[in-house]
Amino acid sequence: MSEQQSSWVVSTPPQDASTAPLLHANGLHAGYGARSVLRDIALRIAPGECVALLGPNGAGKSSLLKALAGLLPVTAGTITIAGKNLSAWRADALAKQRAYLGQQAEVHWPLPVREVVALGRLPYGHRQLTPHDEHCIDRAMQAADVHALAQRPVTALSEGERARVLIARLFATEAPLLLADEPTAALDLAHQHQLMQLFRQHCQRGGGAVLVLHDLNLAARYCDRVLLLQHGEMVGQGSPTEVLTAAQLAAVYGVEAEVLQRGDGLQLLFAPR
Amino acid sequence: MTAATDARLRSPSTHHDRASKVATALLVALLLLLLLAISLGKVTFTPVEIVQSLRDDTPSLVRTIVVDIRLPRALLAALVGATLALAGAALQGVFRNPLAEPGLIGVSSCASLGAVLAIYYGLSQMAWFVLPTLAIVGALFGVTAMLLLAGRRAATVSLLLAGVAVNAFAGSCVALALNLAPNPYAMSEMVYWLLGSLANRSHAELQLVLPFIVVGLLLCWRQRRLLDALSLGEDTAQSLGFAVNRQRLLLLLGVALAVGAAVSVSGSIGFVGLFIPHLLRPVVGQQPSRLLGLSALAGAVFLLAADLLVQQIPSAQELKVGVITALVGAPFFLLLVLRHRSLST
Numbered sequence: 001m002s003e004q005q006s007s008w009v010v011s012t013p014p015q016d017a018s019t020a021p022l023l024h025a026n027g028l029h030a031g032y033g034a035r036s037v038l039r040d041i042a043l044r045i046a047p048g049e050c051v052a053l054l055g056p057n058g059a060g061k062s063s064l065l066k067a068l069a070g071l072l073p074v075t076a077g078t079i080t081i082a083g084k085n086l087s088a089w090r091a092d093a094l095a096k097q098r099a100y101l102g103q104q105a106e107v108h109w110p111l112p113v114r115e116v117v118a119l120g121r122l123p124y125g126h127r128q129l130t131p132h133d134e135h136c137i138d139r140a141m142q143a144a145d146v147h148a149l150a151q152r153p154v155t156a157l158s159e160g161e162r163a164r165v166l167i168a169r170l171f172a173t174e175a176p177l178l179l180a181d182e183p184t185a186a187l188d189l190a191h192q193h194q195l196m197q198l199f200r201q202h203c204q205r206g207g208g209a210v211l212v213l214h215d216l217n218l219a220a221r222y223c224d225r226v227l228l229l230q231h232g233e234m235v236g237q238g239s240p241t242e243v244l245t246a247a248q249l250a251a252v253y254g255v256e257a258e259v260l261q262r263g264d265g266l267q268l269l270f271a272p273r
Numbered sequence: 274m275t276a277a278t279d280a281r282l283r284s285p286s287t288h289h290d291r292a293s294k295v296a297t298a299l300l301v302a303l304l305l306l307l308l309l310a311i312s313l314g315k316v317t318f319t320p321v322e323i324v325q326s327l328r329d330d331t332p333s334l335v336r337t338i339v340v341d342i343r344l345p346r347a348l349l350a351a352l353v354g355a356t357l358a359l360a361g362a363a364l365q366g367v368f369r370n371p372l373a374e375p376g377l378i379g380v381s382s383c384a385s386l387g388a389v390l391a392i393y394y395g396l397s398q399m400a401w402f403v404l405p406t407l408a409i410v411g412a413l414f415g416v417t418a419m420l421l422l423a424g425r426r427a428a429t430v431s432l433l434l435a436g437v438a439v440n441a442f443a444g445s446c447v448a449l450a451l452n453l454a455p456n457p458y459a460m461s462e463m464v465y466w467l468l469g470s471l472a473n474r475s476h477a478e479l480q481l482v483l484p485f486i487v488v489g490l491l492l493c494w495r496q497r498r499l500l501d502a503l504s505l506g507e508d509t510a511q512s513l514g515f516a517v518n519r520q521r522l523l524l525l526l527g528v529a530l531a532v533g534a535a536v537s538v539s540g541s542i543g544f545v546g547l548f549i550p551h552l553l554r555p556v557v558g559q560q561p562s563r564l565l566g567l568s569a570l571a572g573a574v575f576l577l578a579a580d581l582l583v584q585q586i587p588s589a590q591e592l593k594v595g596v597i598t599a600l601v602g603a604p605f606f607l608l609l610v611l612r613h614r615s616l617s618t
Contacts, residue, residue, distance in 0.1 A: 071508050095514030102508045108369035108426075109504050111559045122502055123514040153559070169505070173513075 020083030021046050022177045022208040023068060023098075027077035030067040036075065037063045038232045045177065045208040050199055052219035053212045054243075055229035056253050061212045062103055062181050064229065068210060069100040069179050081177065095123035099175035103182050103212070105166045110153035113165050117141055120172030136172050143198055144168035145191065159186045167195060171202075178202060178209040184218060196222040220244055220266040228252060240266050288558035292567060295556050299570040303351065306577045310347035311339045314584065345479045349538060350471050350580040350594070351573035352479075354545055356486055356535040358572025359565050360528045361546020363493045366500030366561035367521055368419075368427040371551060372609060375532045376543035378423075378432065379439025380415035384529075384536035385467070386443045386450070387411025391537075393454035405485050409533030415439055416525045425507065425521075429613055469542035469595025471580050478538045485534035492527025493565065496520050500561035542595045544602020545572050551609065 023045040030038040038060050045051055053061045066072040068079060070086050079086040082097055089097070099120070107116055117140055121133045129137070141147045144164045149157065154165055163186040170178060178199065184192040192215070199209045200222055213219045219226050220240035228236040228243050230252045236243040244266060249257040258269040312318050318326075318335055326335035357375060364373040364380075375381045387407035391397040397404040419427075422435035447467075499520045502510035511517050550568045557563040576594065579601075583592040 066508070069508075069512055071511055091516060092514040095512060098512075100509065100512035102506060104506070106506050107504060108506075109554075109559045109561065111504060115558060115560060116505070119501060119505060119513070122498060125498075166505075 020080075022049075022082060023210070024080045025068060025077065026079075028064075028067060028074060028079065029076035030063060030072050030074045032072070036232065038067060041077075041227075041229075041234050043068070043210075043227060043237070045210060047176070047206045047208060048203050049225065050203045050209045050211070050223045052223040052226045053210060053229060054216065054219055054226050058231075059229040059252075060232040061229055063232070065100075065179050065181050065210060065212055069098060070094065071100070092123050092125065095175070096173070097175055098177040098179060099170050099173040101166060101170045101178075101180040101183060103185075105163055105186075107154045107162065107166075110155040112151050113146055113154050113157070114141065114150040116154050116165050117146070117168045117172050120169040120174075123173065136174055137168075140168040140170075140172035143171060145194065160188060160191065163187060164191065164195075167198075171198070176207045178207065180209070181212045182214060183211060184213065184215060192218060216244060216249075216268050217266075220268065221264070244268065288556070288560075292557050292563060295553070296567055296570060299567070299574050302574050303570065303577065306574060306581065307347055307351070310350075310577060310581055311343045313581065314338070314343060341475065345476045346471050346474050346580070347577060349474050349479055349482075350577045352483070352486055353471070353535045353539045353542065354572040354574070354576025354579075355569040356490065356531045356572070357542060357545040357576070358549035359490055359493060359546075359569040360532045361572075362550035362561070362564045362568040363496075363500065363524055363528055364546070365550055366503060366564070367524060368423065368425075368432060369503060370427050370429060370432050371554075372429055372432060372547070372606075372613070373427065374544065374547040375412075375528070376541055376545075377440075377547065377606070378415070378419050378436040379443055380412050380419070380528065380532050381536050381541035381543065382440050382443035382447070383415030383418070384408040384412040384533040385541045386446050387414075387533065388537045388540075389447050389450050393450060401481060405482055405534045405537045408537035409485065409530055411443075412529035412533035412536065413526070415443070416529050420525070467540065467595075468593035469540035469598070470591075470593040471539055472591055474538060482534040482538050486531045489527045489529070489531025489534065490569070492530065493524055494527075496524040496527070497562035497565050499524065500565075504561060540593075540595060542576070542598050544598050544606060545576060547609070548602055548605045549575060551605075 021044050023043065025041060025043045028038060028041040029036060041064060043051070053064055055061050063072055067074055081089065081094065114137065117137050118129060118133070120140065121129060121136065124133065126133060138147075141150065144167045146161065146164050146168050149161060149165070154162055157165065163183070167183055170180060184195055187195060196218055199211065203209055211223070223240065225238060226240050226243050227234060228248065235252060236248055244259065246257050246259050249255055249268075256271045260267040260269065308320070311323060312320065316338070318339065322335055323339055326333045326339065329336070361374045364375065364378065365371055367373070385408070387410050388404060391404045391407040396407065418439050419435055422438065423431045427435070499510065499515050499517070502513050502515050503517070507517050549571045550564055553564060553567050553571060557567060576598070579597040580594045583594050583597055586592055
């Protein structure tokens with residue numbers, strides 16, 4: 001298999017955007033109605049950066065990801081994507097620039113796997129799939145390891161297989177900025193690492209990724225930065241080494257953690273307090 | 274990778290092939306049925322007789338029967354069938370539930386209520402558009418009630434319960450309206466609205482509803498890709514560039530326009546929107562957008578055939594076509610419910 005097929009080629013961002021961050025959120029407040037779930041968040045994703053959103057249940061990780069994707073009303077602060085205010089984007093152009101994978105991965109009809117992945121090409125509005133569309137779909141299916149399932153009805157798959165199909169859908173969109181909510185949750189160990197490597201490759205080619213993760217070791221190993229949330233507020237942001245300290249983990253997660261420095265990064269060992 | 278596996282992996286194209294074959298067959302069937310519909314009746318004409326009468330400019334009995342009596346009825350049957358089936362497919366896509374259907378969820382009965390009010394209170398004589406408009410307003414009410422009661426992604430139980438409630442409410446309002454109506458024939462004519470019939474329809478009725486149905490179906494058709502996107506949920510659809518709320522409203526408006534107009538001339542004909550999309554779903558590879566056009570075609574064929582059938586069955590009083598669709602559709606509905614139940618347990 002050629003190098004071309006096995007790896008991600010992110011569509012080259014426009015010239016002026018190469019200097020602009022893929023995503024820039026500042027002083028961000030967001031909420032559902034009167035209830036504010038996020039307060040004063042700042043986040044900047046430069047091309048090549050993979051950032052993990054961490055925090056205990058209810059900390060606001062999913063809400064932050066939705067707000068960044070433009071799915072949750074922002075009550076204060078700004079979000080710019082590729083240098084342009086989120087609200088100034090046309091919906092179809094934005095859909096090609098950032099792709100979003102939600103947490104409750106659902107498919108409502110027994111669509112064949114390949115048709116589900118092909119939905120990632122909807123923002124391009126082609127009546128018929130173009131050869132390039134087909135190419136993106138095939139490549140995404142190979143990368144997410146669902147190629148062999150192409151004709152299976154998606155509703156007949158296991159949870160982990162279905163999650164990988166939806167990951168392939170995410171990548172098939174070819175958006176430079178990927179936002180994914182717990183993409184590794186249903187995956188087995190090998191596929192978790194494969195997927196994180198996919199996100200890394202995506203970033204190495206000039207893309208960016210914001211991932212909600214529960215597995216701190218995955219975050220520490222594959223992400224350039226982590227953003228730690230608690231009660232809707234940012235309690236730390238920086239490299240995994242800076243943020244994931246034993247003291248911080250005890251304060252936020254309420255767990256006793258042993259933080260080991262390994263050759264290729266951190267390793268965290270946990271014991272309930 | 275070999276060419277053979279490549280072709281297998283790309284096999285959605287076989288769905289396209291299959292769908293276009295089915296579409297061609299349905300189109301041929303539709304044309305044949307239209308031909309049959311203008312030939313058959315109390316007097317049967319041969320195609321030669323029909324062509325001859327059409328060639329002559331002089332008015333003839335054959336011409337009157339074919340052009341003024343049989344043709345509008347046949348066209349209306351096809352149009353109403355297409356509307357109901359496409360509306361069913363669209364509603365199923367929006368609610369992401371295979372049991373959503375204009376009749377079952379109460380859109381048709383709300384439209385009937387509007388039509389009954391227009392007819393029995395003399396409002397329809399005020400202007401030509403009053404009858405379809407009131408039926409459309411009724412249909413809109415039904416769609417809105419459904420959105421509010423069952424939610425935007427309706428679980429089967431809440432969908433069916435909301436449908437029962439809306440149907441019961443609209444049905445009792447129809448009965449009340451007819452009880453209070455000044456017209457002594459009201460009760461007997463109510464059968465039209467409850468059972469659905471296409472007997473004695475003329476060009477006037479066809480022209481009355483055609484614009485509303487065309488606009489309604491076009492509105493639905495334009496939002497077809499939204500239905501594909503919605504199969505991944507609302508957030509994902511939104512992230513793929515769809516204005517989910519606005520587009521869904523447009524689509525439901527289209528459903529209300531088309532179904533309301535159809536019901537205002539045919540009464541409420543049930544189940545067509547349920548089993549036609551269901552049968553065709555495997556043909557189009559389960560894709561909601563591609564279900565719309567094919568369902569419309571199959572709905573036209575089915576209702577035209579059913580309407581021909583009721584005209585051929587010898588009986589003292591002509592059978593209502595809604596009876597046939599219910600006879601076919603109700604067992605099918607039960608089957609679907611049973612299968613749904615076994616899937617969810």
